[in-house]
Amino acid sequence: MERDSIIKVIALMVTAFGIGIDFTGALMLVPAIENSFDADITSTQWVLNIYALFFAMTMVAGGRLGDMYGHRKIMIIGLSLFLFASVMCFVSPSLDFLIGARALQGIGAGCVWPCTLAFGATRVSREEHRAMVMGLILAGVTTGNVFGPMISGFVVNLGDWRLFFLANVVFSCISMATAVLLMQRDKTHRTGEHIDFAGMGVLSFAVLLLLYALDVGSDWGWLSVPLMFLFFLSASLFLLFPRVEKRVKEPLLLPQMMQNPQFRITLGLNMFNVSAAFVGLLYFPQYMQKVLGWSVFESALGLAPLTVLLAVGSIVSGTLYNDFGPKRLLFWGYLCATIGAASVVVMPAGLGYFQILPGMALIGLGATLTVGPSGTAAVCAVKPERAGLVGGLSFMVHLVYGAISVACATAIMYMVSLSRFREHLAKAGIDMSQADQKAINGGTLTTKTAQAVMQKFSAPEAEKIKSALSMAFDSGMDMAFVFSTLSVSIGLVLALMLDEKKLHKIES
Known part of the structure; x- marks a missing residue:
C-alpha cells in the first residue's frame, strides 16, 4: 500500500482500538459494579446488553448518515457523543444512570463504527487490499479487546471501577484528533437518502x-x-x-439486497458467530473470580487465550480471505467455535482453570475465522457507496443477536444455578429462605445484600454456602454454553450452504 493509505489505516485502527477497549473492559467490571450498586447478574448484564443494542440499532443509521453527509463528519459527531457518555459513566450515581449512559455510548459508537468500516472499504487504492485493510481495522478493535480487561483489572485494583471510563475519555480524544488531522473530507455523497x-x-x-x-x-x-x-x-x-x-x-433491509439468497446467508453468518464469544466474554471472567477466587486483573490475564487470539487472528483472517475464500474460513471457524463451546460443558469441573482453557482457545480461534470474513463478505457484496450501510447492517445483526444470546444464556444460567443451589443447600442441611437464595444466586458475596444474608449463618455454614454457590454457578455456566453450542452450530450449517460464486455485486 502507498504511504498515504497506510497513514489512513493507522488512523482507523486507533479509532477501532478505542471502541474495542470499551466493550471487553466493561465486561470485566461486572462484579465490581454488582458490589457498588448492590445488584445481581440479571441486572448488571444490562451494562453489556443496552450498549450492544443501541450500538447495533444506530449502526445502520450511522452508516447511511455517513454515506449522505460524509463519513468523517459523522465519525467526529459519534466520537463526541461517546466522549460525553464516558464522562456520564464516570459520574454515575446509580445503576440505572450507568445503563442510560452506556446506551448513549452505544449510540456514539454506532455512528463511529460503520463510518470506520466504510473508510477502510472505500479509501483503498487497490481492490485486492480491501480484505487486508478490513482485517487490520478489526485487529484494532480486537487489540483493544485484549487491553480493555487489563485496564479494567488495573483500575479495580486501584479501588474504583469508574476510572476505567476515564480511559474511554482519553482514547476518544485521541481518536477525534486522528480523525480531524489524518482523515480527508468526503468529496462525494449520496443524495436523496432516507433513514x-x-x-x-x-x-x-x-x-x-x-x-x-x-x-x-x-x-x-x-x-x-x-x-x-x-x-x-x-x-x-x-x-x-x-x-x-x-x-x-428506503428500508433497513433493501429489497435488492435481500433478493440474493447468498447475501441473506452472509447476514446469518454475521449473527451466529457471536454467541459463544459474547457468552464467554461475560462468564469466563466471572468464573475465574467467583469460582476460582481470582482478582479482576488475574482474570484479565486468564482471558488472554480468547482475547489475544481475537486480536492476532483478525490480521491473519484478512490475509487469508483472498487465498481461501469466505466459505472455507467460515466453515472451519464455526466448527472450532462449536467444539470450543461444547468443551466447556463436557470438561470436568475439578480441573479449575483448565476446564475453560480449551474452550477459550477454540472459541477465540473460531471467532477469528468468522467475524472478519463474514463482515468482509457482506461489505464486498455491494457497491462502494453502499459500504457504510452494509457495514452497519452486518454488525447490527451481529450485535443484536449477541445481546439476545447473552440475555438467553443469563436467563438459563440463573434458573439452572438457582435450582442447583437449592439442591446443594438441601444436601448440606442448610435452611435458607427462597428470597435469600435468589438474593445471592449467581452474584458476588461482597454486596451488602449478600453480606446481610451470610450473617444469618455460622462460619461452617457460610463455608458450605460458598461451596454450594460455586458449584451452582459452574452448573449454570455449563447450561449457558449448551445454548451457545446449539446457536453456533446453526452457523456451521449456513457456512455449508454458502455459494461464493453466487455472492455477486448487488445493484443498489
Missing part, C-alpha cells in the same frame, strides 16, 4: 422487550401473565417489522 426511523424503532422495541422479559422472567415467573404479555408484544413487533419495511421509502 428508516420507523423500522429502527419497531425492531429496537421488539429486541428491548425481549431482553427485558428474559431479565425479569425468574422474578415474575416464566408462565406468569405479565411475562407472557411481554413476550407477545415483542413477537408482535417482530412480525410487524417486515410490514413496516414494505411501506417505508
Whole structure:
C-alpha cells in the first residue's frame, strides 16, 4: 500500500482500538459494579446488553448518515457523543444512570463504527487490499479487546471501577484528533437518502422487550401473565417489522439486497458467530473470580487465550480471505467455535482453570475465522457507496443477536444455578429462605445484600454456602454454553450452504 493509505489505516485502527477497549473492559467490571450498586447478574448484564443494542440499532443509521453527509463528519459527531457518555459513566450515581449512559455510548459508537468500516472499504487504492485493510481495522478493535480487561483489572485494583471510563475519555480524544488531522473530507455523497426511523424503532422495541422479559422472567415467573404479555408484544413487533419495511421509502433491509439468497446467508453468518464469544466474554471472567477466587486483573490475564487470539487472528483472517475464500474460513471457524463451546460443558469441573482453557482457545480461534470474513463478505457484496450501510447492517445483526444470546444464556444460567443451589443447600442441611437464595444466586458475596444474608449463618455454614454457590454457578455456566453450542452450530450449517460464486455485486 502507498504511504498515504497506510497513514489512513493507522488512523482507523486507533479509532477501532478505542471502541474495542470499551466493550471487553466493561465486561470485566461486572462484579465490581454488582458490589457498588448492590445488584445481581440479571441486572448488571444490562451494562453489556443496552450498549450492544443501541450500538447495533444506530449502526445502520450511522452508516447511511455517513454515506449522505460524509463519513468523517459523522465519525467526529459519534466520537463526541461517546466522549460525553464516558464522562456520564464516570459520574454515575446509580445503576440505572450507568445503563442510560452506556446506551448513549452505544449510540456514539454506532455512528463511529460503520463510518470506520466504510473508510477502510472505500479509501483503498487497490481492490485486492480491501480484505487486508478490513482485517487490520478489526485487529484494532480486537487489540483493544485484549487491553480493555487489563485496564479494567488495573483500575479495580486501584479501588474504583469508574476510572476505567476515564480511559474511554482519553482514547476518544485521541481518536477525534486522528480523525480531524489524518482523515480527508468526503468529496462525494449520496443524495436523496432516507433513514428508516420507523423500522429502527419497531425492531429496537421488539429486541428491548425481549431482553427485558428474559431479565425479569425468574422474578415474575416464566408462565406468569405479565411475562407472557411481554413476550407477545415483542413477537408482535417482530412480525410487524417486515410490514413496516414494505411501506417505508428506503428500508433497513433493501429489497435488492435481500433478493440474493447468498447475501441473506452472509447476514446469518454475521449473527451466529457471536454467541459463544459474547457468552464467554461475560462468564469466563466471572468464573475465574467467583469460582476460582481470582482478582479482576488475574482474570484479565486468564482471558488472554480468547482475547489475544481475537486480536492476532483478525490480521491473519484478512490475509487469508483472498487465498481461501469466505466459505472455507467460515466453515472451519464455526466448527472450532462449536467444539470450543461444547468443551466447556463436557470438561470436568475439578480441573479449575483448565476446564475453560480449551474452550477459550477454540472459541477465540473460531471467532477469528468468522467475524472478519463474514463482515468482509457482506461489505464486498455491494457497491462502494453502499459500504457504510452494509457495514452497519452486518454488525447490527451481529450485535443484536449477541445481546439476545447473552440475555438467553443469563436467563438459563440463573434458573439452572438457582435450582442447583437449592439442591446443594438441601444436601448440606442448610435452611435458607427462597428470597435469600435468589438474593445471592449467581452474584458476588461482597454486596451488602449478600453480606446481610451470610450473617444469618455460622462460619461452617457460610463455608458450605460458598461451596454450594460455586458449584451452582459452574452448573449454570455449563447450561449457558449448551445454548451457545446449539446457536453456533446453526452457523456451521449456513457456512455449508454458502455459494461464493453466487455472492455477486448487488445493484443498489
